[in-house]
Amino acid sequence: MKIKYILVLLPFLAISGRAESFEEVKEKISCYQTQLKAELPDMERGGIHYQLAQAYFCEQETDRAFHHFLSALKMAPRRETVSMGEEEQKLFDEAIGLYEIQVGGDPVKSAEIMIGRYEEIALAHEEYLHLNMLIGVAYANLGKYDLFFEKFYHSYPSLSDTFLAAKTEGILYLRLSQHGTSPEERHTLEEEAFRSLDLALEKNPRDSNLYKVLIFFAKEKNNDQFILTYLQKMVKSDVPIPRGDIYLYVREAVALGKVKLGQEIINKASTLYEYSRAITTAQEYLNQHKG
Structure with a gap:
């Protein structure tokens, strides 16, 4: 099954708030790539991969952005899973309902509704890690990958062993496997995708959308x-x-x-x-x- 994404290109903003030119972004990419050649702790390397993901997305090279984002997640520090408080749990349960049901079978429509209802709350409460990760996934369904990277990466260290983290990683690997440059690369990415998606299914065996992805994946492989x-x-x-x-x-x-x-x-x-x-x-x- 071809996993399709709608790509909405947003300006890559510098700290000053000024939109950077493509030349400036290319220079940043070159600088980050040079930094990766040095011996660095995983956490620092992960941070550089995260910056490269944002930069490549600005360059409209979405697959490269996903490659670096997945590398950033692998190298992100792991913290103890954070439990939700009563208020976040209530909001998350409402939002995850939209995510799982998908209004009219349309993930984009569901994402738009979710953003409209919960974005301001998530922005006002960065400590609501579960809700912010879910909002990040909604951004991804809208093609706003820069915002997806930001929200997901912020929450990931404390939520790396959750269903939502595993499913999202699996779908990203599956997307990349469809564009692999060699049979070996495609096979490796498919294995990563299957491992993550199977883990997600183990954590949430009632996710109907996940079954659809896995069944089409298996169908492609006969x-x-x-x-x-x-x-x-x-x-x-x-x-x-x-x-x-x-x-x-x-x-x-x-x-x-x-x-x-x-x-x-x-x-x-x-x-x-x-x-x-x-x-x-x-x-x-x-x-x-x-x-």
Whole structure:
């Protein structure tokens, strides 16, 4: 599955607030690359990779920006996971609902709503690390990667072992694997993507969007056993399947010769939606393939 991103190019701002020219950004990139040649502690190297991510995004080289951002995350310090207070937990639960449901199946629309409702609160409370990381992911869905880098990197040291961190890293690796310059590089990036996404699924086995990513990933690799495993796990974990995905998963079950599993998917979806044309269409399709 091709993971598509909408790219919104924003000016790269210097400390003074003045937009830097491309020549100035290129000079910064050269300087940072030179610094990386020195023997430095991981935390310092990670900071340089973070600055390179921001600079390459300004240069419209998004893949290079993601490469450096992932390197920055690997080298970021690790701190004890921060628990949410009552107020942040309430806000986070509301916001994560938008993230998981995706209004009308549209992650961009959900991101816009999330930003509209929670951005000011997140800006006023930098200590709300969970909410700020989620807002960062919303920025990414809007193509505002400079703001995504900033929010996500700020929260990551204390939240590196969370579901949201693992899922986001996995999707970034998957995006890069599609643009790898050699089979070896693509394979390495795919392994990183699968490791992170599988870890995310372990931490949150009811994320419907994550199953969709993993199933399409397995489908690209012609790995029927993985597709079957994910479909079975969706049913077992009572995953709330979006209406628009019901037919897709039933079709995959039928393609694997698992008509009974297809019916189980429809039955589970029927408990969520009193009436749905998507369920009717999926049932009609399944009936055509029943022996």
